[in-house]
Amino acid sequence: MQFFAPLTVMWALVASGVTAVAKEETKTIDQLYADAIAEGGKLVMYHGGDTPTQQDSLHAAFEERFPEINFTMVVDYSKYHDVRIDNQLETDTLVPDVVALQTLQDFTRWAKEGTLLRYKPKGFSKIFNDLKDKNGAWMAYTIFTFGYIYDSSALGGLAPPTTPADLTNPEWAGKIASSYPNDDDAVLFLYTRYVEKYGWDWVTSMSNQNITFNRGTNFAGEFVDSGKSVIGVGTSGGSAPIEFVGGNGTEYLSWGQRVGILSKAKHPAAAKLFMNWAVSEEAQTSVVYTTVRTDIGTDHPWNDPEANMAAFPAFMEDREKVEMWKQTFSLYFGEVQGEASPGFLGVHPGL
Template sequence: MQQFSRRAFAAISLAAPLVLAAARASVARPQSVPPDVETRSLDELHRAALAEGGKLVVYAGGDIPNASAGLEQAFKKRFPGMDARIITDLSKFHDARIDLQLARGRLEADVAHLQTLQDFERWKTQDQLLAYKPLDWDAIAPEYKDPDAAFHAISVVAFSNSFNITLVPEADAPRDALDYLDPKLKGRICLTYPHDDDAVLYQFDRIVNAHGWEYIDRLLQQDVLWVRGTVPARLAVQEGKRAATFTASGAFAPAANSPLRFALPRHDVFHSWPQTAAIFREAQHKAAARLYLSWMASKDATIARTGQWSVRRDVPVPGGYKPISEYNTDPLRFQLFMQDRTRVERLKTQFEEMIGPALGPNPTGAKGVYLVDI
């Protein structure tokens, strides 16, 4: 069995920023335009957004309906009079929707924050993004922002183990990939189709690299409940339909009275990445978009919505966890994976051949090129 040593992972982690920089440098891009550097306060930005009309449309990556309702309400509460819509759909549908809107000459989205990291470099190369440094730009760690300010991360997301403590004792809960092959977990696992979500695909790719395709053969013998969407996988565990999953994110500090617990592996590498945001150059509501990204970057808003790691260097990690650099993960490597679309599509086909097609409708229910009349 192939082992992925911490020493080897550390070497790759140290090299990752250099590889990522080289990959970015190899992409042709238009001449850099100096970014807008925000100097106004949030209240001043709010007044400018209201003067513009007070409307905002954000496309947010996610996999359940109204997943961003809490964020939308928090924004409206902080900035009265704003008519903001934060619309959730799978990132792979949002990016296609944005491209179609651009091709049609009528862009609905002002801002997007998505998992499809390769899109932001592409849109930058196509001169589709508005270079902008929001308030508190310097507080964002440099590895999480484009050097030309075309885009930046708003949060760091990790997928790992979620389990229900009423169904499996915390001491016995699966933490590493091989733990999920325990016969005691047969019929008790829920997982997201890897060929339906690139972040989950990346998880499975690393598992196969470590344990071979035989691991998937053995996993399929565990009577897994396969679902579309990572939040639906987590909810299946939270609701007691299954005991555990490794294809979902979760808060480091569990909610009160919740049976759900999130835990990182004991030994395995786990997947983390910077969820990335940008304003489009053709945005209809640029003042509102600037307000939104400056608010999202602010310390108070960041603390309020941070369940795992923040992209800000001055926000503590919740739940007693350590900085991400002290764990067996590298949030920069996912972008390299996402840029190799030929390999990604080949992996999708291979996993679909082994597991079967992803069954069920789009878990968000969103459909159509345009989603809101605003």
């Protein structure tokens, strides 16, 4: 009888649904909307970012589409949101229902811990395979891209800085803005790729360029847009006359912003509504920055090795190496200075 006991337990687990595989959602958006309203019509999301208003367009698009949902969006650095969630779970005071962060390693950890609900929204099968958990614990809903930029209208007749090596030229001294590489992991990764190609002599030269550093990945782009700097490092592209440098021999970074539903979410129906809407053809073609779906468009960053879409998640998992890189850059550029750009949000924002 003892021999058959494990089999009995196994079949009991299967029967109870413990080992059941999440299937893709079959309900329509309108049905999910009705479920969310019946649940109470509330949704709280923690999103990684640099300023309180950075996700206003996402917030507004969701509210316009689903006006009966009271949608609270809280933006803070991902490295604060993740430990905030861990602390809330430990103290049984969880606030958010959905979380979207740059700290990709948190999602693999949370998935193993059972912190994330296994759920596959409609359209999950259309997401590029490397941008989703096979069990549905998380997925990417958009893709962000960092490189460096320059204002082509402010070159003063000088040759444009078309490679990272050009950034060390003396004519650009005092004309470069950058987020701290020892403060943001995506900016850090970008700097590490430049170091691996150009060596530490490049960093030494950059440390002598009188770079204007500040917190928040929005900073460098805003400084270039405002005319305070000619070059911005560790930021996204813009429209003419702002030129983005990445590809064609220069490495850059594109990553899928991961999102998941917390298992202990107070509003799971509203969370499921958000997940289905976020990867819907409607949102993927009109709301998000870059689609994660393989059936929309053809110019996908995962097809460009220089975008480092496979390298970045691996980099984020190796926290010991990440910390080593951060501290080394601190030796060259100094410690991070200034207040956090989103402000101080405390332990339970969004209540």
